[in-house]
Structure formats: C-alpha cells, structure tokens
Amino acid sequence: MSAAPILEVRDLRKVFTTKRGFPNPQTVHVQAIDGVSFAVRPGESFGLVGESGCGKSTVGRCTLQLIPPTSGEVFYKGQSITQADRRDLNRLRQEIQIIFQDPYSSLNPRLSVARMLSEPLRVHGVCDRAEARERVRETLNDVGLPADAYWKFPHEFSGGQRQRLAIARALILNPDLIVADEPVSALDVSIQAQIILKLKDLKASRDLSFVFISHDLGIVRYFCERIAVMYLGRLVELGPVPDIFENPRHPYTQALRDSSPVPDPAKKITFRKLEGEVPSPIDPPSGCHFHPRCPKCTAICREQIPEWREIAPERYIACHHPD
Amino acid sequence: MAQPIISIRNLTTAFKLRSGWFPAVRDVSLDVERNETLCLVGESGCGKSITAMSAMGLMRTVKGCRVTGEVWFEDLDLTKLDEHAMRTIRGNRLAMIFQEPMTSLNPVLPIGQQVGEPLMFHRGMTRHEADEEAVRLLELVKIPDARRRLNQYPHQFSGGMRQRVMIAMALACGPDVLFADEPTTALDVTIQSQVLALLDEIREEHAFALVLITHDMGVVATIADRVAVMYGGEIVELAKTSVLFKSPRHPYTEALLKAIPRSDQDTKDLCAIEGQVPPIYDMPPACRFAPRCELREEICVEEHPDLRTRRGGKTHLTRCHVRNRVSRRSAA
Numbered sequence: 001m002s003a004a005p006i007l008e009v010r011d012l013r014k015v016f017t018t019k020r021g022f023p024n025p026q027t028v029h030v031q032a033i034d035g036v037s038f039a040v041r042p043g044e045s046f047g048l049v050g051e052s053g054c055g056k057s058t059v060g061r062c063t064l065q066l067i068p069p070t071s072g073e074v075f076y077k078g079q080s081i082t083q084a085d086r087r088d089l090n091r092l093r094q095e096i097q098i099i100f101q102d103p104y105s106s107l108n109p110r111l112s113v114a115r116m117l118s119e120p121l122r123v124h125g126v127c128d129r130a131e132a133r134e135r136v137r138e139t140l141n142d143v144g145l146p147a148d149a150y151w152k153f154p155h156e157f158s159g160g161q162r163q164r165l166a167i168a169r170a171l172i173l174n175p176d177l178i179v180a181d182e183p184v185s186a187l188d189v190s191i192q193a194q195i196i197l198k199l200k201d202l203k204a205s206r207d208l209s210f211v212f213i214s215h216d217l218g219i220v221r222y223f224c225e226r227i228a229v230m231y232l233g234r235l236v237e238l239g240p241v242p243d244i245f246e247n248p249r250h251p252y253t254q255a256l257r258d259s260s261p262v263p264d265p266a267k268k269i270t271f272r273k274l275e276g277e278v279p280s281p282i283d284p285p286s287g288c289h290f291h292p293r294c295p296k297c298t299a300i301c302r303e304q305i306p307e308w309r310e311i312a313p314e315r316y317i318a319c320h321h322p323d
Numbered sequence: 324m325a326q327p328i329i330s331i332r333n334l335t336t337a338f339k340l341r342s343g344w345f346p347a348v349r350d351v352s353l354d355v356e357r358n359e360t361l362c363l364v365g366e367s368g369c370g371k372s373i374t375a376m377s378a379m380g381l382m383r384t385v386k387g388c389r390v391t392g393e394v395w396f397e398d399l400d401l402t403k404l405d406e407h408a409m410r411t412i413r414g415n416r417l418a419m420i421f422q423e424p425m426t427s428l429n430p431v432l433p434i435g436q437q438v439g440e441p442l443m444f445h446r447g448m449t450r451h452e453a454d455e456e457a458v459r460l461l462e463l464v465k466i467p468d469a470r471r472r473l474n475q476y477p478h479q480f481s482g483g484m485r486q487r488v489m490i491a492m493a494l495a496c497g498p499d500v501l502f503a504d505e506p507t508t509a510l511d512v513t514i515q516s517q518v519l520a521l522l523d524e525i526r527e528e529h530a531f532a533l534v535l536i537t538h539d540m541g542v543v544a545t546i547a548d549r550v551a552v553m554y555g556g557e558i559v560e561l562a563k564t565s566v567l568f569k570s571p572r573h574p575y576t577e578a579l580l581k582a583i584p585r586s587d588q589d590t591k592d593l594c595a596i597e598g599q600v601p602p603i604y605d606m607p608p609a610c611r612f613a614p615r616c617e618l619r620e621e622i623c624v625e626e627h628p629d630l631r632t633r634r635g636g637k638t639h640l641t642r643c644h645v646r647n648r649v650s651r652r653s654a655a
Binding site: 052190191196 | 481516541565584595596
C-alpha cells in the first residue's frame, strides 16, 4: 500500500437488540455488521455498495461513532476513534463529516441557512462571527447556491438545493473525510448528475476523501476508485473499480452487476435472475451468507464461513469458489 | 398499425391552485396496442402518474381537479362513463399496480381475500371459488407455497413478494390494459430484475397492453417496446425503444441519457441538466424545456411546439422547434 490510510476499519461488528413477537415479545439479536475490515486511502473515494439491509449505512455511522460499534476498531489517521474520549472525538468530528440521504429530514426546518451553517463553526470555536459569515458565504458559493440563500430556510429550497445545503454543512469545517450515505438517491436523474459533478469537483479542489455509500452501481463506477460489496453484514468482494466491474469474481457481485439495468436496449440485461430474496439478518444462513441464492453453492458453503483473503493484488474476496 | 386497445386523446388534467387552474398533464395523446409494453418516463412531477390515474378515471372524484379529453377503450369513451359503469371496467378490464406495495395493500385483510375480491365483485364468484382462483394467481406470479400464504397478512410478505401479490390482484380478471406505476422503484436491483422478468413473461403470455411508468431509463431499456418521454406535463418525445436510445431527438431526452452514469462502461463526461423543472404554476408558456435547453432559439420562447414527426417519418414524434426544423432542411 502506498500511503498510510486516512481511515481504517478493523473487524467492525454491530449487534442490534430488538423485541419481536406478540403477545410475548422475545429479545432478538440482529447482526447488522459482522466483521467488516477495509481501509480508505487519502484522496480516495471508497464505494460501499449493497442492497437494502446489508449494513452499509450502519458501517458509515459506526465510522463516525454516531452508533457505537459492538466490537472492532476504527482508526482515523492512525488514531483510534472507537477508543477516543469525548474531547478527542469532538476534534475528530471536525475532520470527518457526513452527508445523509434524505435532504428533507436531515435539515432542521427551523434553522436558517446562516444559522445552520455557522453552528458547527461556533460549536467547535473555529472562528469569530465576522469570519463565520464570510466562511458561510464562501461555502454557499462553493456548492453552487446563490448568495441570497443566506437568510432563507430549508423549505424555500428544492430537493437538489437542499442536498447542496447538506453538502455545505459537511464542508464548512474543512473536513478531510466525508461519509456520504446515498447522497443522491432521493434526487431526480438530472439533479443527481448536478450533485455528483459538484462532489467530484469539490473532491479535487479540496483534496477530500470519501466513503461513498450507494446502491447505484452506475454512480459508484463514476465516482469511486475502489469499491467494496456488502451482503448481509459482511464484505464479499473488494477491489479497484474497473476490475470489479469488468471482472467480478464473487457470484453476488456478478449477479448485482448483471441485474442492474443499463440505459441501452442493445445490452438488455439477460434477466439472469438471482433466485430468492435477501434473508433476514435476525436469522442469517449458516456458512456463507449468500449460499441459499448462490448458483455455485456446495457443501462447504453451507458449513464454513469463507475466509476474507487477497486473491490477486488489491483484490479481496470471501468466497469458497471464486471465478 | 394494429387497432389500439386503449387510445388516449388530448388528455388534460388541471389542478386548481390559489391563482387559477394549472395543467399537470397537458394534451397527452397515446395509443397502446395489445401485447405491447409502453413506458412513460420522466422525472418527478412530470405528470406520468397523473396521466395513468386520469386514464383509469381515478382523478374525477378528486376535488380541485379537472380532467378533459377522451380515453377510448374499445367503443367506449371512459371519460363519459359514470362512476357506476366505470367500476365495472376498472379492476376488471383495466388494472393498475402502484408503487408502494406497503401502502396499497390492506394491512388487516389476509392476502387471499384481497386477491379474490375483484373475482367476487366482477365475476360473481363465491368465496371458495375465489380462493381457488387466488391460489392459481399467486402461483402464476411465482409465490412459493401459495395455498398456505393465502391466509397470511401483508406484513408477513417481503417487499418483492408484496409487489407480486399486487400483480396477482391486477391480473385476477384478465385485464386488457395494465398500468404499472413505478412497480419496482421500491425494490432492490436483484428483486427488481425478478419482478420485471415476471411482468414481461406474463404480458407475453396473456397478451395485454402494459403501460409502465418509471423514472429509470435502465428499466425502460430492459422492458419497453415504445417509450413516451414526459416533461412538464407534456409528451416531448415518442418513439420505439431502440430508436429513442440510439438517436434521441428531443434535447431533453438527449440530456437525460447523458446524465446517467453507467455501470457497464466508463462514463467519460457526465452532463448535468442545469436548473430544475419549473413548478406547474410557473411553466414557460412556449416550449416548457426552453429555459434549460442548450439549443434554445427565439421561437422556443415564443411559440409552443407541436408533437410531430419529421417529414417522411411515422413513428418517431418530437416536440421541438429546432430539431424538427433541422431535419426538414437536411431532408430537402
């Protein structure tokens, strides 16, 4: 590996407890993340993809300690986030920011843009009021919002503009790393492209690193350099973007790629159907989580959890029968 | 061209806002043939769902909403029918699937009753007969263990399975036209591909007309025979799927296709469409796409363009002054 990673996640696990059943609720455990490890390099966009419920958002939140993980560690520039005390954590959070999916519920409707964006500056005691005003104006300009946005409230903006506000809020403290959790999924195609281009532009001009969580393979292919595929709480494959898309070796990655519709009738997806549905993380299948839907499943897949290993330089996989 | 099974003529659906009536759908005309899949595609608020709901006669009871135009189904103009007559057709000869399988199923009724209801209502079946038929329908949409699941409730089904139940309900009376409003938007891609494959297969087998509403150009490419692209309440382009993707003529369609990053190849330059869709109370009077259009000329902000073919063409319609004119010159 070239440079020291900006973010390193080691064997992260998260178990949620919940009650199920009526009239006698039983406590059940949901293994949302089951031993996830990866590292993000400085200046890189690292894509995390998977279907709903696979735990990708939980990974994102655990990296910021918005949800404390059950076990495992997260390092930011070599310093442990999971072990950090309140004061250290506060400092670290200036450098790591998050953008959420839904620009309607993630902005406080009662805060004006000016207050919303200057609040982090005040909380972290970064600068005085006059300078804060200046920085808010600069950031609004950077994300492509008009200057008169300053005194407005969130309801005066469209979905795309709200997402720009969310980006501005993430940028205001000059972070080094941004966790973007499905930042464009709630937006229309034409607006989606605007936001993606803006993020790409900001990434270059501000030298940002991204953990980019998405279910849309097209967007990940465009935005990210490396990608990890998750299934039911575990990583199944990780590698550089062109490699993974051109030559996926895990049967799930292959299925995911082949079922993503492409806007080209000549390349009609073959309806290569993956039978069945994603099982519940409350009662995941034994061995390899993917085995009930896998076309290559054998006895060993039902019994043993496949090991996470480097199959080629830069390529990691957890599968007993990789292609 | 074969006789269309449903023919929408100059459909306009307007809503009453404080400052007057504003059309959410304006002058939409569409013919759909039996055994054909037509996709209505566009961004949110472009009027694609309202078009389908108006055709189904679901907007007529909505307060502050006015539907004009004609919807011909066989020899009937559906807009002239009273609600009683419409009820004998809706859910019977015309059926609809909605986007949210979570909210469109009744949570307190077992699946079997919900699938069987149209059969009892339209076909006069008994409970027992309807149950038997419901099992057959659930098997048709590939729900495993159908007989046992008949007595289960919607919350016991996953998202994909619920959407299959919706399809089974819609198919119950063997409809001639099926409107599917974003049927796979709430689903994951692997499940989406299963449901699309199922719809395609059943459409082939039962030879009805499928009108699929979606915002996803990938879904369009996968399943459609013809595509109608909507923008600001109007159809801006109508063409065969292969033609539309190969040589889009309307600047909006073209821009839309360039704004999608693809998963099957590297996207060199992604192009966003600047600006946003104007709200219905503030639509440009002439070409509705003009303010965002790169080809905009004077005529585009002065005169409303017609949806028409180029000279010599028959099936590829575009609503654009510039593109339709350029072609005439090059053809001459």
